[in-house]
Amino acid sequence: MNYLQHERSPYLLQHAHNPVDWYAWKPEAFERARAEQKPILVSIGYSTCHWCHVMERESFENEDIARFMNEHFINIKVDREERPDVDAIYMEACQILTGGGGWPLNCFLTPEGKPFYAGTYFPPRPAFNRPSWIQLLQHLSNIWQKEPQKAIDQAENLMRHIERNDGLFVKNADAPEDLRSVSFQQSDLDAIFNRLKQDFDPLEGGFGGAPKFPATMAIHFLLNYHYFSPQPEAIEHALLSLDKMIQGGIYDQIGGGFARYATDRAWLVPHFEKMLYDNALLVSVISEACKWAQANAAYSPGASARAGLYRETIEETLRYVAAEMTHPEGGFYSAQDADSEGVEGKFYVWEQSEIEQVLGPESELFCAFYGVTESGNWEEKNIIWRPSGFEAFASANDIGVAELKTRLQHSREKLFAVRSQRIWPGLDDKILLGWNALMCSAHIAAFKVLGDETYRQTAARNMDFLLEKFAKPGAADGALLHTWKDGHAQYDAFLEDYAFLIAALIDLYEITFDLNYLRQAEKYTRLVLSYFYDSATGLFYFTGSDQTDIVLRKKDLQDNATPSGNSTMVHNLQRLGILMGRTDWREMARQMLLRVEDAIRKYPRSFERWALAMMMEVHPYHEIAVLGKNAFEKAAAIQRFFLPNSVIAASEQITDDLPLLAEKVAGDTDALIYVCRDFSCQRPVTGLDDFLLSIRVFGDSSI
Numbered sequence: 001m002n003y004l005q006h007e008r009s010p011y012l013l014q015h016a017h018n019p020v021d022w023y024a025w026k027p028e029a030f031e032r033a034r035a036e037q038k039p040i041l042v043s044i045g046y047s048t049c050h051w052c053h054v055m056e057r058e059s060f061e062n063e064d065i066a067r068f069m070n071e072h073f074i075n076i077k078v079d080r081e082e083r084p085d086v087d088a089i090y091m092e093a094c095q096i097l098t099g100g101g102g103w104p105l106n107c108f109l110t111p112e113g114k115p116f117y118a119g120t121y122f123p124p125r126p127a128f129n130r131p132s133w134i135q136l137l138q139h140l141s142n143i144w145q146k147e148p149q150k151a152i153d154q155a156e157n158l159m160r161h162i163e164r165n166d167g168l169f170v171k172n173a174d175a176p177e178d179l180r181s182v183s184f185q186q187s188d189l190d191a192i193f194n195r196l197k198q199d200f201d202p203l204e205g206g207f208g209g210a211p212k213f214p215a216t217m218a219i220h221f222l223l224n225y226h227y228f229s230p231q232p233e234a235i236e237h238a239l240l241s242l243d244k245m246i247q248g249g250i251y252d253q254i255g256g257g258f259a260r261y262a263t264d265r266a267w268l269v270p271h272f273e274k275m276l277y278d279n280a281l282l283v284s285v286i287s288e289a290c291k292w293a294q295a296n297a298a299y300s301p302g303a304s305a306r307a308g309l310y311r312e313t314i315e316e317t318l319r320y321v322a323a324e325m326t327h328p329e330g331g332f333y334s335a336q337d338a339d340s341e342g343v344e345g346k347f348y349v350w351e352q353s354e355i356e357q358v359l360g361p362e363s364e365l366f367c368a369f370y371g372v373t374e375s376g377n378w379e380e381k382n383i384i385w386r387p388s389g390f391e392a393f394a395s396a397n398d399i400g401v402a403e404l405k406t407r408l409q410h411s412r413e414k415l416f417a418v419r420s421q422r423i424w425p426g427l428d429d430k431i432l433l434g435w436n437a438l439m440c441s442a443h444i445a446a447f448k449v450l451g452d453e454t455y456r457q458t459a460a461r462n463m464d465f466l467l468e469k470f471a472k473p474g475a476a477d478g479a480l481l482h483t484w485k486d487g488h489a490q491y492d493a494f495l496e497d498y499a500f501l502i503a504a505l506i507d508l509y510e511i512t513f514d515l516n517y518l519r520q521a522e523k524y525t526r527l528v529l530s531y532f533y534d535s536a537t538g539l540f541y542f543t544g545s546d547q548t549d550i551v552l553r554k555k556d557l558q559d560n561a562t563p564s565g566n567s568t569m570v571h572n573l574q575r576l577g578i579l580m581g582r583t584d585w586r587e588m589a590r591q592m593l594l595r596v597e598d599a600i601r602k603y604p605r606s607f608e609r610w611a612l613a614m615m616m617e618v619h620p621y622h623e624i625a626v627l628g629k630n631a632f633e634k635a636a637a638i639q640r641f642f643l644p645n646s647v648i649a650a651s652e653q654i655t656d657d658l659p660l661l662a663e664k665v666a667g668d669t670d671a672l673i674y675v676c677r678d679f680s681c682q683r684p685v686t687g688l689d690d691f692l693l694s695i696r697v698f699g700d701s702s703i
Helices: 010-014 027-036 050-060 063-072 084-098 133-146 148-165 186-197 216-228 232-247 276-296 301-324 352-369 390-396 401-419 433-450 453-469 495-512 515-531 565-579 583-595 597-602 608-618 631-638 688-697
Strands: 040-045 074-079 105-109 115-119 481-485 488-492 622-627 646-651 672-677
Touching: 010 050, 010 074, 027 040, 027 074, 040 084, 050 063, 050 133, 063 133, 084 105, 084 115, 084 148, 115 148, 133 148, 186 216, 186 232, 186 597, 186 608, 216 232, 216 276, 216 608, 232 276, 232 301, 276 301, 276 433, 301 390, 301 433, 301 453, 352 401, 390 401, 433 453, 433 481, 433 495, 453 495, 495 515, 495 565, 495 646, 515 565, 565 583, 565 608, 565 646, 583 597, 583 608, 597 608, 622 631, 631 646, 631 688, 672 688
Parallel strands: 040 074, 622 646
Antiparallel strands: 040 105, 105 115, 481 488, 622 672
16 A cells, blocks of 8 residues: 555655555554564655656556565655655765765665665666666565675664764864863964865856856855955855856746756756755845945946846745745745656747747847747757846847846746746645745845845744744644644654744844744744753754654754754854843854864865854854834844844833843934944944944954
């Protein structure tokens, strides 16, 4: 019997009609494996995974293969987005065994859940120097039946490797007292920058060659590094990278939103799936770049043009999220597939003749600007992209920029209407707590720079949705769940869920100044410290102490496609430590950084958000308090400045509710602005120009 019919995950439901007797990751699968002493096959993927679909069609829908799987294995399907903890353990086993990883991930376990073999995609017939899937199944089944101890010994060996690797990047785990007097220096940041610089692609932006991922956290580091240490290469490469992505095929020029990554160096050919987290992280970093560009627009025509480009991209991307990725009650969906009608990218690409038919005389301008040709630029079709920017094209073709943009916008709207009649890519409509929190923060970042009230309302509505729908029934401590769909939430929330949520709550406080958000952030921080903290290392486990359905609790340290829960908690402890007056939390954040400082310097591409947190230790936060009449309006104006190391609190009256606001005078007719750092405050001012002078007094700003 295939038990996936009872699940809600779109990925699991895609496999619900396979002839394989799939279980979800539930206790009954392991109970049966132990009772029958059969090995377990756990097959892990996600709904927008192209090769997962391929392997399903080739093997899991094959009656003969399914019959063999059902007879010799207990088969479990896992959505890696629902169970990232399960994926992390068995992906590491795959990397140890094969030197690589990816999805679909197929891992073979003992009845106790310990891995003894793992691999990724296997074809239906031997190819690509790989055995066929049935050959692999037969081989491993034979080993289990004739030499089970060999598999058990391999599993124990793998588990020892995985456990040992968990501390690979952690130093001085047994001697925390050695770290108390250590501090970070500008030279640490310089070393990180120089490491990143080695991977710069100076022609196309980004890092390295193909495939090329957005690397939003590394770009964010470069933006901030330039702020503290005016370094032309840092800001130039950050902006070049964003420009190239926005102009490339990785950005959906017709409908808005970014694809997951580019398969080529020049950002032209995307892997067409769109992930919620990528769009959240890109909106956030583009919002910061937009602040920088707006601040420099008066001095540089290029900065002025970039500010416009970034504003448009933020607006288009969030319009896409609102239209295609938002649940009626305010949650955000997870992803859109790369495939439609079983063909990757079919929904997004065009033939020149199609465009000419839709646009008529306007097609000439459109095709010239977006690089459309009769022969196409990908598999005889056209991926829409921008070979040049608006200003350069307008100048070369003797047309005004405003007129060019207007005509192209009308053309895009017509093409979007036609594209909408095509068969749409699949939608993964499950709602994940952590990814939603990232998109909540993205809307807040957009509000800070653009001031569009819609973004603040969307963020607040999303937060209400998360706190209501993800509450764990009967949990007196306020514990949350990880995934929600069709009115049902399940699986205990992971570290990254809480970490991203805490960050979003702090962000939301800074645009609403509603203390309830900070109190919620404080509550969930206490919960994380109670259930996830490892006092031996000063770091956090990925899973809570009360979760018992995995063979190992791991610590997720590296920043990958999304920030790690640990690096995000460093930022949370830094910011809440200031806002809530918790010097112990600030010290805890510093200790976490010290634990992994060597790894941050050596491998900054894997510790990007850690590096950003280290920057906040070298250049401590400006503690900004705004009190008095029009305090909220003035605080909003302050947040339009590019101020990477700042936390802000505001109140229209004298209050002791927050340590940052306590014992400060409020302005009766005009709000007073206080700029403090490490228990020392500048004289309060009322004007924004004087505020910027107060920032400059601390001597680490390039504004």
